[in-house]
Amino acid sequence: MQSFTEENYLKIIYHLSLNTESAVQTNAIAERIQTKAASVTDMIKKLADKKLVDYKKYQGVKLTESGKNAAINIVRRHRLWEVFLVEKLNFKWDEVHDIAEELEHIKSPELIERLDEFLAFPRNDPHGDPIPDKNGKLDNTVFIKLSKLKTGDKGLIMGVSEHSSVFLQHLEKIGLTLGKQIRITEITDFDGSVELSIENKQINVSREVAKSILIKI
């Protein structure tokens, strides 16, 4: 069983691994986890001793099979708690991350199975991210960035790839929330901004925003 801190490292390494085939760098971890590179090196050695990561000096780390399992479990717990906070306690989607960050470390497996059942086995968290099932299996449906669509394309908002409060509050304000149907009405050539219709209203989003919204066609 891992400590609170070890779990945080595993989770961060897992998230950083998703963007790359190659090993995760010490500095990248340090930045994400708000600590110094030297501390990361120390922890990496500890995780390597426990066979949770493969590590060669100066070469960064990769999760082992068992490290990956542990990480996915943490992600599962985090996302289930986010669903609970939004669906049952009426938190907004931009308010839940920090609380889930604490709740994810509660260890009882029985608790998580029952929570999953209580929430009716949700497949996605409030940001559209998939929730691993109890065997660690992830729904591998891949969504398309709104910025990749063409004029006339229709789709459903399924998630976001940027999780900051400012961004989520902005989406909330302009009405771009999970599950809504959209249709692209125009794409401005020179700045890539997108005009779309949603619930019979026309709104305009910048290319920056469009890149962070995930769509199912």
Add this chain to the structure above:
Amino acid sequence: MQSFTEENYLKIIYHLSLNTESAVQTNAIAERIQTKAASVTDMIKKLADKKLVDYKKYQGVKLTESGKNAAINIVRRHRLWEVFLVEKLNFKWDEVHDIAEELEHIKSPELIERLDEFLAFPRNDPHGDPIPDKNGKLDNTVFIKLSKLKTGDKGLIMGVSEHSSVFLQHLEKIGLTLGKQIRITEITDFDGSVELSIENKQINVSREVAKSILIKI
């Protein structure tokens, strides 16, 4: 804001204070918290520096006003989570203590207010213990031990003063659960065991058991 460990000490000191007017002894804390007296002395000094306890060498500790507030807050969180686990996730009353022990340290006050609301502001936890309100106020209804009743007395089972799994499972098995109506039909003089009728059945409980069941007449 206190650490996980400091919170545990405050909680234990609070519980031990309930049984006595005088200061709580180092050894008593050590026994409850599964640690050594020397460690307790160290932590007590830290809590005293933070003005959470009053401490004079060799004289034990008492919670200060602010220490007591902190402790009551932890108790509130613990008991609310116990209600959640039993009412919403269908845990049995003897299964929830350890999980609530972890959940009670999640810090967000907003979370607790919303949880309280979600549970419809329960007044008691699954063992009948009162839940402090958000101002720390405790319902001061005092219940009577079943062992104090006389033949013919009627009452409702409101709680238990012993929380071990074995005991709770035993009560569950013989049907003595929260909220049920009972009537004393006979008290055996020589061993103090109590015969009572509950839901038209006659059952017999030892004096030991009777002392740990709390009744509202």
Add this chain to the structure above:
DNA sequence: ATATTTTTTTAGATTTGTCTAAACTTATAG
């Protein structure tokens, strides 16, 4: 190919919470 910059690691210190062993206080028994 060498110099410079970036990244990573090491060495040694610090903090938090714990421990053992010994010393000290207070309580209890004769």
Add this chain to the structure above:
DNA sequence: CTATAAGTTTAGACAAATCTAAAAAAATAT
């Protein structure tokens, strides 16, 4: 009222996770 026992504290050490400063390796630039 002294001797012994019980309870508590101190001193010094340890493990976990962190840090700073300096050394070492790898990447980049001239």
